[in-house]
Structures are given as C-alpha cells and as structure tokens.
Amino acid sequence: MATGRTHRPATRSRGIPEATVARLPLYLRALTALSERSVPTVSSEELAAAAGVNSAKLRKDFSYLGSYGTRGVGYDVEYLVYQISRELGLTQDWPVVIVGIGNLGAALANYGGFASRGFRVAALIDADPEMAGKQVAGIAVQHSDGLEKIIDENGVSIGVITTPPGVAQQVCDRLVAAGVTSILNFAPTVLSVPDGVDVRKVDLSIELQILAFHEQRKAGEEAEAQAGAAAVAQAAQEDNGKGPDGDVPAVMPA
Numbered sequence: 001m002a003t004g005r006t007h008r009p010a011t012r013s014r015g016i017p018e019a020t021v022a023r024l025p026l027y028l029r030a031l032t033a034l035s036e037r038s039v040p041t042v043s044s045e046e047l048a049a050a051a052g053v054n055s056a057k058l059r060k061d062f063s064y065l066g067s068y069g070t071r072g073v074g075y076d077v078e079y080l081v082y083q084i085s086r087e088l089g090l091t092q093d094w095p096v097v098i099v100g101i102g103n104l105g106a107a108l109a110n111y112g113g114f115a116s117r118g119f120r121v122a123a124l125i126d127a128d129p130e131m132a133g134k135q136v137a138g139i140a141v142q143h144s145d146g147l148e149k150i151i152d153e154n155g156v157s158i159g160v161i162t163t164p165p166g167v168a169q170q171v172c173d174r175l176v177a178a179g180v181t182s183i184l185n186f187a188p189t190v191l192s193v194p195d196g197v198d199v200r201k202v203d204l205s206i207e208l209q210i211l212a213f214h215e216q217r218k219a220g221e222e223a224e225a226q227a228g229a230a231a232v233a234q235a236a237q238e239d240n241g242k243g244p245d246g247d248v249p250a251v252m253p254a
C-alpha cells in the first residue's frame with residue numbers, strides 16, 4: 001500500500017508556478033488553432049481572449065518562459081507553440097497505458113486527440129479475462145496479470161485509471177510499483193501516492209456540480225431582479241394613486 005502526499009509544492013524546479021503550468025495547455029490549444037490557420041503572429045490581447053485568460057496574466061506567464069513578444073508585432077505563433085510544447089515535455093512521445101477498458105476506458109482509447117498531442121496509447125489493460133485479446137481502437141486488450149511487464153517493456157511513465165473506484169487504489173499501487181510516476185485518475189477515489197508521483201483527477205460530476213451551483217445562483221439573481229422590478233412597478237402604480245390591481249385606486253376618494 002502506497003503512503004504519502006497527493007500534491008506537489010506550488011512551484012516547479014525551474015521556477016514556473018503551478019498556476020502558470022496549468023494555463024500552458026490553454027495557450028497551446030489556442031496557438032495550435034492559429035497555427036493551423038497559418039496565422040504568423042498574435043498579440044497578447046488576442047491570444048488571451050482565445051485562451052480565456054486575462055492578458056496581463058498571459059504576459060506574466062510568458063515571461064517565465066523568457067518569451068516577451070515584439071512590441072507592435074506580438075508573439076511569433078510557431079515559436080511559441082514550440083516553446084510551450086517543450087516546456088510541457090510534449091516534444092517527445094509519451095507512451096500511456098489505460099487500465100480498465102469498460103465504457104470510459106474504451107472511449108478514451110478511441111479518442112484520436114492524444115496521438116496528435118504527443119501521447120501514444122501503448123497498452124490497454126483489463127482484469128476481465130473475457131476482455132483479453134479483444135481489439136479496442138485497434139489495440140489488443142491485455143490482462144492485468146501482466147501489468148508490471150507491460151509497463152516495463154513499453155517504458156510507460158503515465159497511467160490512466162478508468163477502473164471501478166473500489167479497485168483504483170490497488171491499481172494505482174501496482175502502476176507506481178511498476179515505475180509509473182504520473183497518474184490520470186477518472187475513478188471517483190482519492191488516491192494516495194508516494195513522493196515523486198503526480199496524480200491528476202478528472203471528475204465530470206464535480207464540474208457539473210459547480211455548473212449547478214452557478215445555475216442556482218443565476219436563477220436566484222433572476223428571481224431577485226423580477227421581484228425588484230415588480231416592487232418598482234407596484235410603487236410606481238401607488239405613486240399614481242392607483243392600487244396594485246390596475247385601474248382601481250388603492251384608496252377611494254371621499
């Protein structure tokens with residue numbers, strides 16, 4: 001059983017804050033779209049808007065990369081794509097294993113976007129003997145008995161967990177013991193990992209809960225605004241000497 005912390009300090013060794021690292025993929029996605037349209041340069045304002053980030057924050061983030069742009073011209077799109085890719089370690093190929101090839105694992109395996117971003121699905125692993133040998137996304141599923149060997153042979157350092165939550169920690173422990181140092185966890189389980197192992201978790205239901213919170217707040221604000229408008233309308237009617245029911249005066253003249 002693995003022990004230890006589940007998070008890293010707020011800055012990385014090269015002095016780039018974690019918050020900046022978390023925004024680099026957003027810039028990269030926006031820059032890649034510009035690159036695909038053969039746009040040569042981009043201003044900080046344009047790129048910030050495309051990435052959904054404040055432009056002052058973007059300039060600060062890029063200063064950590066040593067990229068300051070050219071006044072009046074902006075940033076060179078291709079060079080920035082290269083710089084951010086290099087910073088994120090995407091200029092090399094990362095073999096990834098997915099463990100748990102059910103609905104979600106198979107959907108991820110079938111997602112074509114990983115390869116173009118430098119992540120090659122090296123192996124698909126499942127504990128169900130019936131799954132062994134089945135082709136998913138053109139890859140034969142392998143039984144989890146051979147997990148350690150598969151990790152070793154493919155030089156895998158990134159593992160994706162899409163198993164049921166009850167076995168996620170056990171799968172995580174095996175991945176870590178086999179040499180995996182980064183885990184993307186889709187199972188709704190808080191994983192415990194030793195120092196030096198990074199865990200990122202993805203939970204769509206948490207994202208939906210946050211949206212539900214905002215929806216509720218918007219509905220509350222709308223109801224308040226409607227109540228406010230109704231109160232103003234009523235006050236206006238009363239000022240005109242009319243009752244709240246329209247043309248009937250609230251107080252009959254003597």
Ligand SMILES: NC(=O)c1ccc[n+]([C@@H]2O[C@H](COP(=O)([O-])OP(=O)(O)OC[C@H]3O[C@@H](n4cnc5c(N)ncnc54)[C@H](O)[C@@H]3O)[C@@H](O)[C@H]2O)c1
Nearest residue numbers: 100101102103104126127128162163164165187202203204
């Ligand atoms: N993060 C999200 O937003 C999100 C969304 C949907 C589902 N999930 C989670 O993803 C996980 C998978 O969901 P699903 O719908 O694909 O489930 P599923 O039941 O379709 O698939 C789970 C697969 O894991 C395999 N498995 C079980 N134990 C294993 C083990 N010890 N080693 C290897 N493989 C093992 C099963 O044989 C099965 O093929 C669940 O934990 C679910 O809660 C997360």
